[in-house]
Amino acid sequence: MxxxxxxxxxxxxxxxxxxxxxxxxxxxxxxYTGLTCMDxxxxxxxxxxxxxGAAHVIRNAGASAxxxxxxxxxxxxxxxxxxxLLVKHTGCGMLTFDNETARGLVKKNKGEAAAKEVEGLxxxxxxDLEEKVREDVEWLKSRAVEEGIRVTGWVYEVETGKxxxxx
Amino acid sequence: MxxxxxxxxxxxxxxxxxxxxxxxxxxxxxxYTGLTCMDxxxxxxxxxxxxxGAAHVIRNAGASAxxxxxxxxxxxxxxxxxxxLLVKHTGCGMLTFDNETARGLVKKNKGEAAAKEVEGLxxxxxxDLEEKVREDVEWLKSRAVEEGIRVTGWVYEVETGKxxxxx
Numbered sequence: 287m288x289x290x291x292x293x294x295x296x297x298x299x300x301x302x303x304x305x306x307x308x309x310x311x312x313x314x315x316x317x318y319t320g321l322t323c324m325d326x327x328x329x330x331x332x333x334x335x336x337x338x339g340a341a342h343v344i345r346n347a348g349a350s351a352x353x354x355x356x357x358x359x360x361x362x363x364x365x366x367x368x369x370x371l372l373v374k375h376t377g378c379g380m381l382t383f384d385n386e387t388a389r390g391l392v393k394k395n396k397g398e399a400a401a402k403e404v405e406g407l408x409x410x411x412x413x414d415l416e417e418k419v420r421e422d423v424e425w426l427k428s429r430a431v432e433e434g435i436r437v438t439g440w441v442y443e444v445e446t447g448k449x450x451x452x453x
Numbered sequence: 454m455x456x457x458x459x460x461x462x463x464x465x466x467x468x469x470x471x472x473x474x475x476x477x478x479x480x481x482x483x484x485y486t487g488l489t490c491m492d493x494x495x496x497x498x499x500x501x502x503x504x505x506g507a508a509h510v511i512r513n514a515g516a517s518a519x520x521x522x523x524x525x526x527x528x529x530x531x532x533x534x535x536x537x538l539l540v541k542h543t544g545c546g547m548l549t550f551d552n553e554t555a556r557g558l559v560k561k562n563k564g565e566a567a568a569k570e571v572e573g574l575x576x577x578x579x580x581d582l583e584e585k586v587r588e589d590v591e592w593l594k595s596r597a598v599e600e601g602i603r604v605t606g607w608v609y610e611v612e613t614g615k616x617x618x619x620x
Contacts, residue, residue, distance in 0.1 A: 288603055290485035290508065290536045297502015298616045305614025307494070312546055314493040318457035324509040324524055326481040327474070331496045335464015341457065342491040345512040347524040356574055357491055357514040363558045365546055369457045379479055379532055391530045392598055399597035407523055430566035431559055436455055447472025449465045 310339035318342075318369035319361045323349040323378060327444045334373065334442075334449065342367060348380035349373060350410045351422035359431055368435055370426065373449065374419050375442040380411045415441060419452040477506035485509075485536035486528045490516045490545060494611045501540065501609075501616065509534060515547035516540060517577045518589035526598055535602055537593065540616065541586050542609040547578045582608060586619040 287295070319342040320330050330336060330343050342361045344354045349372060351358075361367045388409045393401035412418040419439040426437050439453040454462070486509040487497050497503060497510050509528045511521045516539060518525075528534045555576045560568035579585040586606040593604050606620040 288485070288536055289483050290487075290538050291605060293483065293502045293504075293507070294538055294607070294616060298500060298614075301500050301502065302614040302616075308612040308614065310494045310611070312492075312494075312544060316456050316460065318455070319491070320457075324486070324511045324528065325479075326506050326509055327477045327479075329498045329505055331498060333465060333468050335460045335468065337460075338496055339493050340460070342493055343512055344491045344514075345510055346521070347511075347527040353520075353523060354513070356520060356576060359559065359571060359574070360514040360546065360555070360576060361491065363562060364550060364555065369455055371457050371461055377479060379527065383531060388527070388531065392526065395530060396598050396600060400600070403596055403598050404526060407526070409523060409527060429570055431563050431570050433563060433567070438458060440461070444477070445475040447465075447469040447475065449461060449469075 307338050313365045314339065314341045314367055316340035317367050318371060319344060319358060319367050320371050320373065321349055321351065321354050321358070322373040322442070323347065323375055325375060325378065325444070328375060328442060333447060334371070348378060348410055348412065351426050353410060362435060363431070370435060370437045371440060372419065372422055372437065373440045373442050374415055375444055376415065377444050378415065381413065381415060384411050385409050416452050423453050474505050480532045481506065481508045481534055483507035484534050485538060486511060486525060486534050487538050487540065488516055488518065488521050488525070489540040489609070490514065490542055492542060492545065492611070495542060495609060500614060501538070515545060515577055515579065518593050520577060529602060537602060537604045538607060539586065539589055539593070539604065540607045540609050541582055542611055543582065544611050545582065548580065548582060550576070551578050552576050583619050590620050
């Protein structure tokens with residue numbers, strides 16, 4: 287068994303043994319969505335204080351609003367959420383490369399067939415953290431389907447555990 | 454202040470006050486990625502036993518492998534993860550609608566301009582849970598860029614807190 291599988295199987299036994307919230311409803315009880323990065327140093331439930339059942343949590347590389355668009359529309363139109371907290375973070379890997387670097391690495395590590403698979407892929411990296419928070423919030427607000435949805439942008443500091451509002 | 458913002462601001466104060474893990478490295482220390490649904494009833498860190506800093510966590514509507522592809526490639530090629538735990542769950546909203554229903558709701562609730570924005574969008578809903586776990590795992594395994602990556606598929610039961618392996 288791999289390390290990940292072992293974490294899951296062993297840890298889940300203890301979690302399930304004391305689990306008491308099996309009757310939570312499908313729609314988020316606090317009617318919002320947290321959108322943040324996949325970064326291993328972020329624990330959204332704990333750091334952003336999200337009670338179980340309260341909010342959808344979407345996570346992808348860089349907390350990209352464009353990448354999350356499908357999930358956000360489902361969250362809002364199918365499950366009634368009306369608010370998005372978009373949280374990017376300091377020390378994000380997405381600040382450290384660009385499409386050319388990423389494609390080059392894939393080709394070098396995995397070969398031509400793999401390189402072909404990511405040829406048209408935009409990795410959505412970005413050079414400036416707070417600017418990208420603002421830009422993502424603006425992009426969401428400019429969608430017709432997001433009309434009436436409250437959208438705010440934040441930065442989480444992986445060094446301090448603190449969150450601060452950008453927009 | 455909205456409910457979501459209040460959760461974040463008030464809860465984060467307490468979290469940051471006792472935060473002691475500000476020196477974790479960017480690459481996940483356990484070298485794997487958890488891929489699961491945005492569903493509000495899932496707390497991956499707790500239910501899947503993921504220590505802070507150990508693994509990337511990607512979340513989207515339905516735990517879609519295709520939707521997560523960009524993030525997975527970044528996790529693996531840029532940050533050295535070698536394993537994916539794909540976890541879908543019982544009671545998933547994605548089992549309850551299709552593209553036609555979703556597009557119809559957008560048009561009815563938000564109007565023509567919004568309907569146009571989701572016209573070409575595949576919502577990636579699915580009618581059978583375990584079949585979709587298997588299909589997503591197979592799809593990932595068939596990518597050249599995923600060669601050498603260990604991929605397993607699981608179901609989390611929101612009713613019991615238990616996880617079980619599918620493939």
